[in-house]
Amino acid sequence: MLETDRIQLHKLVEEALPELDMMIGWTESCDPLQTTPVFIRDAKLISKLTLGPFCSQNLAGYLVKPPALESVPKDAKPIGICVKGCDSRSLVALIQEKFISRDRVRIFGIPCRGTIDWRKVAQRVGLSDVKSATVEDDFLVIDASGTTHRIGLEDVLARKCLGCRYPNPIIQDVLVGQVATPRSSSLETTYRDVDALDNKPIEERLAFWQSELDRCIRCYACRNACPLCVCQDKCIAETREPRWLTQRVGLPEKFLFHFIHAMHLAGRCTGCGECERVCPMDIPVTLIKEKLNKIMEEMLGYSAGLDPDGVPPLLTFNPGETEI
């Protein structure tokens, strides 16, 4: 089935490429469990495009991050991009905030059945050499150190995928493959990890975050991978003017950084989980944003990235509001 989708994608891109400035998609990398983004201008490279559960990167961020597109003239052709359900929400949020205009992107929507978390694979097959990984029906088949492992896909999906309500793109120009079924339809399922943590006593929660965030090395992969962290090079984590953080690596700095990051995403985070995926120290940083997202949904009934014309609640006020 995946192969059929791949062929369909190649065909669609082939047709569209002449009208596109470029096509952003995924291709295989040196790691069988992870793909790498690919930027295609040359039709010869289209066959390299791939799909499937290893395509974990959210490509939407590339549309706003220098220098990939900064120098593209306004009248340039649109950019083609592959988006999964969660990626499309990031795209919608960026359109909402006018970082991207809808007519500048040609969206290849990819219904998603979940992406693989390589750490979960490692927990099962060890960190030894994974030679190849393929998907057969609902199983991941891994050849590692001469042994073949057959693991249920469900057991190695990324944490965010397990509570996914939007596996299908919110917006797209073309859809590649069959529509996927959401894994969750309730706040309870989507925010189960937040709830689990919230149900613990506050001391335990504090201890949890202290021990998790203590590992942070301030490499900023979480920030740079976030499609909605639009400050990038101008981030206050590194400036002295203003100087919010020192270069020390104590818990105060780490807490401050991660909570500034989260606050900047309040009402904007689309829960794509990139921050957590890219963390070299395996810190569940998406959880912080999930907590905010939950508050946003419960308090303001707002979920980012679902409506290209919607205004994020923190960027607006209602004239009828009583407390202004």
Next chain:
Amino acid sequence: MNNNPYLPELATIQEIITETGNIRTLRITLNDKDRMERFTFRPGQVGQISVFGTGESTFVINSPPTRKDYLQFSVMKAGEVTSRIHQLNAGDQVGLRAPLGNGFGFDEMKGHDILFVGGGIGMAPLRTLLLYMIDNRADYGDITVIYGARSPKDMCYTYEFEEWRAGGVNLILTVDAEFPGWKERVGFVPTVLSEVAPSPNNRIAVVCGPPIMIKFVLFGLTELGFEDQQIITTLEKRMKCGIGICGRCNAGSKYVCLDGPVFSYDQIRAMGGEL
């Protein structure tokens, strides 16, 4: 220097001169009198001034080694450290790590005619070499200085122009646009350069100023027939350690703090982009 190249020597600001709206000149002496007396450097070498609590920043020592009452630095207000320096007063304590960097090859320049082309604060590194040459006037041929600034108000060292002239310097001053009371030239430095058209024969050109000026002056000098190795300039980069370790001020395999800041134009060409 002591055995820890990161440890600044303590120094005291003796005098502050307001050059322009955003440039101040500091005259400082090392607190250790012996060190101050033994302190030697080459024109063009730099120092790292510390304002403890804010940080360090690099400035060229723009007084010549021939004049040792104080070490002079001119500071343009731009970032955090320079802003803090602008709040300092005579008598305040700073740290100094100096001399650092390579300096000008003033010995190799002996017997040559010299052309200085400076713009704005870019006159600072030229001043040290210029005064050194005035103090050793017999060693050098014609000395022509083309110095330009946006307006007379943006010109540094105006109070010693007469001294320069008296020292046998052909000083040509220019500002970008007409200004009430201004009697010298008007026009951009590269334009004035082509008007003055100094001969490249046996002449070395030393250029410093804003990047855009340098670009056009280099072009102009080449037009006039200067070879790349006859043109010398000083580079600026963000620096931290100042001693070739921290990694950031490289252009190719050269560190501006260690191998520079003075480079000939042919060296710069060999270093590649990223300037």
Next chain:
Amino acid sequence: MRIGVFVCNCGTNIAGTVDTKRVASEALSFADVVYATNYMYTCSEPGQQEIQRAIGEHGLQGVVVAACSPRMHEPTFRRAVEKAGLNRYMFEMANIREHVSWIGNDREANTQKAIDLVRMAVAKLRFNNPLFSSKMPVNKRLLVIGGGVAGIQAALDCADGGMDVVMVERKQYIGGKMAKLDKTFPTIDCSSCILGPKMVDVSQKENITLYAASEIESISGYIGNFTVQIRKKATYVNWEACTGCGLCTEKCPSKKAADYFNEGLGAARAINIPFPQAIPKKAAIDAQFCRQLNGKKCGVCAKVCPVQAVDFEMKDSIVTEQVGAIIVATGYDLFDHSAYGEYGAGRYPDVISGIQYERILSASGPYGGHIRRPSDGKEPKDIVFISCVGSRDASVGRPYCSGICCMYIAKQAILTRDHLPESNSYVFYMDIRSPGKNYDEFVRRAQEEYGVQYIRGRVGKIYPRGDRMVVQGADTLLGVQVEVEADLVVLATGVESSAGAGELAEKLRISYDQYGFYMESHPKLRPVETNTAGVYLAGACQGPKDIPSSVAQGSAAASKVQSLFAHDTIETNPQVALVNERTCISCGKCIQVCPFGAIQWKELRGGIKKAEVLPTVCQGCGVCNATCPPKAIQLQHATDNQILAEVNELCA
């Protein structure tokens, strides 16, 4: 930096519970502080001289005064340091009076807190930079929004002062609520007799441009330089031509149009002039009732009009005016009593509102000044007035006092007696609020001379019995239930903010309270200014008000405008936001959230857009700074680094 610290004793105000000498000596241990002292009255002439002397003697580059609230004396000290040659913004104030000495008696704790506050002020000052204001020209034209008595007063005052005034009125006539009143309390003089001449003045002054039947479309710009777009609504009559002869009204076959001016008590024609003294005296067509405009064949008015002023094709049009200041005098609305189910929710024709009764009383009203009841035109004998309908009642969202009802009920009861000497008037009241000059005497007259029966208590229910109404309530003074049969019930409906007040506030970028009344800058000290420079308030748009207060505010606002217009230029306040273009990421969030519209796009070379602050519009509120993710937009006198420095000192 060299910083001097001056700790004020404020007599015993501060020194009574703070060891100011110790605060000063502690201050000497702070970084960059080179001089510190305490002084009896720092704000006094010799106190200021001491600061100036110290600046010269110690080469101070910044000054901290620890004294009272900066609201009190910051300007004083800024002037003082400026006289000594410092930039006025190289000054910080630590409030050790209102924040310390006045709120605690523990001398040790107070002293420690004062030291902390001084340390914070010093830490902030170390990051201060000199700030400079610039000058902007002032366009000496005034816009008055609203043509009620407050707006009229403001407009006339300014016009008398020689200024050009533009007045915009939403209705087709000016005069506002006052034009509908019969008599005014407590003098019982005729409302239209005192208002009429002022209305005429407005129409006749050459330097007043009146746009009636017009609304504000949009406002941009800033103090001294506003651009206002005014929507002139289609009246279907060319007012340039209309002479106000009234022929069209006479012939109009659509006779059942709503009579808004008479509060629905009568019927009007589809084309009409609302009342004979209307200014401007021009006819307008009520499109809802016009046959021609509703696709039927008619056009009678157009045929009879001697000057061919009727234009069925007329559309709304937009005109643009440039002004330097704006007075908002949009008035109020009256509470809709249909919210009260127990009073019949507006279903009983003989339960009417106070303003309806006003029209009944008026000689120019629907009944020619004869008191009759709407249901059958009979003269009422027993009349009940009920106060606080939509006032002081949290259950209908109106917890505030409307201020005028007690008085207008008394007036109407007195007038009723004048008209119908045989009638009986009853007033159900909660409290009598009559604090104005001669007001309480007036109410007493109603009770004592005119025999109006005042019953303290709330009415629980009104219901019909035969052709009369039964008013059931409690007399809380006697502690008994009372029941009064009445021919007519007048509800003293309260004051609420004008419909659309919120939308206009958004356009003006001024703030309003939860009830829609516009917020003044300071309830005591800046009562007619808003937080948007150049926009002033007059009358009931700011809160319930009677005529004298509205007129006084109109004049007050006018005087504010005149003092603004006395200058050819204004100095900008440099304590505003500024964008660092290098770190601005062009996300536009600041533009979206700025409550004053003070931020706009600026296009740089290469088409890159960056945010730009209009310093004259910016009020320095800081919402943009809080919103800006890379903190590229900074308040010049409260930068992140300044605030962080204060916080660090507080936590040190």
Next chain:
Amino acid sequence: MAVKIFIATDRLDSVLEKLSTKIDLWIPALLKDDKSGPTGFVPYEPGKAVAFDRQTTMSLKKVLLPQVETLLRFEYRKEPEGAINSTLAVEDRREARPTLVFGARPCDVRALTTLDRVFSNGPYVDPYYTERRKNTLFATLVCRQTDAKCFCSSVGGGPADMEGSHLRIVRTDDGYIVEALTKEAQSLLDNLGDAPDASREKQAAEIVEEVSRRRVGDLDTEGSAEAFRKRFEQTDYWVQMVSQCLSCGVCTYVCPTCYCFSITDEAENLKGERLRSWDSCMFYHYTLEASGHNPRPTKLERYRNRVGHKFSYIPERYEGLLGCCGCGRCIRSCPVSIDIRQVVGHLKENTNE
């Protein structure tokens, strides 16, 4: 003096505990309670699980170059009467205690050859690094767990390379054979265990021999410095290579040869310290000048500089030595799976294109 001892697997912790009384001991350990989670070098604590089964996520460079360290402390002293001329005191305090890193990998130790040249052999000697370096010994594991991302043999090292190590650790079926390679290391092994028996020694020798024969990685770095210079101006090449790059600092922070640092002052009132902290050439602010000019404004210049540093500039400056130890961490940790071997490998392909 013991030259070689055997430590049974179940005795490792007690041996380490004993060792930690002799010297400051660092070990590779799990940083999270998850056997496949991130690992790094930490000061030994009894009971702390040693993560010997794989290369650590974070390299051991922080033992010698902490992520943040205090270079100087300073204090302004004021006269009681608030004199204007406050005096200033500055001190640098360095402390380098004898330290042993137990369980290093050959690639990590080899990386120190780069750091040594930069910090200790330049015109200026960095005393903080140098003094720690002199006081630190390395007990290095003969590396049997290389993976597809390792390429130590391609850059001059090898999985059994003991250059720069003071002790060699060979993991056998039932324990570890630790052998002192230098005199100074011998005393550390005193009273820690018995010499291995002949069969274990034989097994160890076979392992060492077998691992020594392995070639890990097939990247050909010959002539890469020259190829880089030719590629330098080819923007298209670099766009192709770095478009995916997120410009985060993971590769530089996990890299054992990346040493770039920043120096910042932090002060409160009259006291403060000058800090040195890891910096990353991947960051925009790294080269941002106060004027606003940035010689490496985009990830293109920044990534190019990183490759240049490792495969061209360092070799040029320091006798041809590559600035890469082939540990593969940058590949393993990259959020978008950028493979530096590809970038370097392609340098030489069709240079004229």
